[in-house]
Amino acid sequence: MTPHPWSLAGRTVLLTGAAGAVGKAAAAAFTEAGAKVVGVDRNKDALVSLIATGALADGLAxxxxxxxxxxxxxADQPEVDVLVNNVGAGTSLILADTTDDVLDHMVEINLRTAFRLCRAYAPGMAERRRGKVINLSSVLGMHPVPTVAAYAAAKASLIGFTKSIALEYAGRGVQCNVLAPGYLAGPKNAEYFDSDVGQQFVKRFMPTGRVGPEDALNGPLLFLASGMSDHMTGQVLVVDGGYSIW
Incomplete structure (x- = not known):
């Protein structure tokens, strides 16, 4: 029987930020699609819990x-078929208060972590003539707002980096793409979007009238990880509920 083009059976997915809201949803979706999912996160207890529920095959804390x-x-996972760089962090500061240390931290967590893992895994993918790299940027890397200069700089740099390696590996069976989410529901954003200010933001800037659910990226992630996207590389897939249309 020919495998379904969405199937990830026999594929190993390395997913960073696996214990966050997006990561948890993605881990379950990748596993349901047949992949062996190895999660990476600082939260060891959360990884253990995800392994217990079957969402992850293994976890590295x-x-x-x-x-x-x-x-x-x-060393633990020398070969992966799909690399998802989902770890990241944001900040909200006016430029005058954005120190070099803040900028360094934004670049370290949002760019260098992905850079190192891509450098470690892309050559092996190329040798096997098969691989997917999915780097999680942000719509703010292309459509920023005031007070996110350091974050936007790092996320925009991640887009440029991904396009460069996409060209480098395009002829060797490796597709490298960017997923750029907009505002999503979850514990980190709950207080803001439950507030009057947050509600006014949604009414003014979200054409759909809502922020995305925690599993809003599952479909795009499965698309970029599967054979459905074999002719797509160096692209930015925006999933923001129409926020960037304005």
Whole structure:
């Protein structure tokens, strides 16, 4: 029987940020599609819980800004078919208050973590003539707002980086794409979007009248990870409920 083009059976997915709202939903979706999903996160207890529920096949707990931990990941999982760089962090500061340390942290967590893992895994994917790299940027990397200069700079850099490696590996069976989400529901954003200010923001800037659910990225992630996207590389797939139309 010919495998369904959405199927990830026999594929290993390395998913960073696996314990966050997006990561948890994605882990379950990848597993349901037949993949062996290895989650990476600082939250060891959450990884253990996801393994217990069957959403993850395995988990590696540690800090991705630590080069030794990255080396440990590669030693534990030397071959992956799909690399999803989902770890990240934001900040909200006016430019005058954005120190070099803040900028360095934004670049470290939002760009360098993905850079190191791509550098570790893309050559092996190319040797096997098969692989998918999905880097999670943000709509704010293309359509920023005031007070996110450092975050927007890092996320925009991630887009440029992904396009460059997409060209480098395009002829060797590896597709490298960016997923750029907009505002999503979840614990981090709940207080803001439940407030009067947050509600006014949704009414003014969200054409759909709502922020995205926690599993809003599942379909796009499965598309980019599967054979359905084999002729797509170096692209930015925006999933923002129409926010960037304005």
């Amino acid at each position: 540690g800090d991705l800004t630590d080069a030794e931990f990255v080396a440990q990941i590669v």
